[in-house]
Amino acid sequence: MIRYPILESQLRRQIDELRPGWLDRADERTEGFRAARRYDESSGAWSEIKEAYMRLQGFKCGFCERRLEKSQYGNIEHDVEHFRPKAKVKAWPSDSDRADRKIDFDFPLGDNADPGYYLLAYELENYLISCKTCNSRLKANFFPVAEARTVDRDRSRDLNDEKAYLIYPIGARDSDPEKLITFRGILPIPVATRGHSRLRAEVTIRFFELDTREVLLEERAETILQLHVAMSAVGHPDPLTSQAASTAVDRMVARHSPHSNCARAFHDLWLSDNVLAREFAEESLNYLEAIVA
Ligand SMILES: [Zn+2]
Secondary structure, rough: OOEOOOHHHHHHHHHHHOOHHHHHHHHHHHHHHHHOOOEEEEEEEHHHHHHHHHHHOOOOOOOOOOOOOOHHHHHOOOOOEEEEOOOEEOOOOOOHHHHHOOOOOOOOOOOEOOOOHHHOOOHHHEEEEEHHHHHHHHHHOOOOOOOOOOOOOOOOOOOOHHHHHHHHOEEEOOOOOOHHEEEEOOOOOOOOHHHHHHHHHHHHHHHHHOOOOHHHHHHHHHHHHHHHHHHHOOOOOHHHHHHHHHHHHHHOOOOOOOOOHHHHHHHHHHOOOHHHHHHHHHHHHEEEEEHHO
């Protein structure tokens, strides 16, 4: 995961330009939920502002950093994800996930809640874009927390006492994901050695299966190989090759490129511990060759 910096005021302005009047309609609906004390409507209106989040996140899934479709087809591939579930919240892991995925954390992860976070159905800082695997299969209506849930607040930034385990990547209201999760080669690992920061990283990695999904491992291995080759070619005597390599490196570590947290970790390691970086490049090469075989 990686942070997508933006001020809430900028986000509101972008949404107002994209869909004039949407913010007022959102406020009206929220007041209806406040009166009903639960989320209650036949269809949501957040897909109307999906494009603002798609552009902000560089057309990447906010959780697994895969690149998704741009243009008019992006609407099909991208889901607007409610970070805190708007309707019911289900305790994570479910019994089947505990058994099938062998999830066995030995600390509290929060209880069921009904209603869920009904005042956050239209809160801008409760949205992000994600792929269908992360959203529909893995995130679903789960939201693990370390402390008691508070479902009747209308601002996500007022909910820090819940000590959420999952990481919200947009703006600066949550910790920077790169300060919590980094990479050893293609594998995500916690940055912190202990405390809630470490548990957040462990839970997030397990929750979205960031360390086992083959498509993620394969794409990261490709990124590392390309980055290794490009970094090795910067300064090449042929000016075109050197310039192309330099541009390729800049693009791969850019926030809007797929798997940029992994790419940045490898980039920094390549400069600080080139021997270990080469080992990771070789592991990536072996990983990809084994797939081809
Ligand atoms: Zn994803």
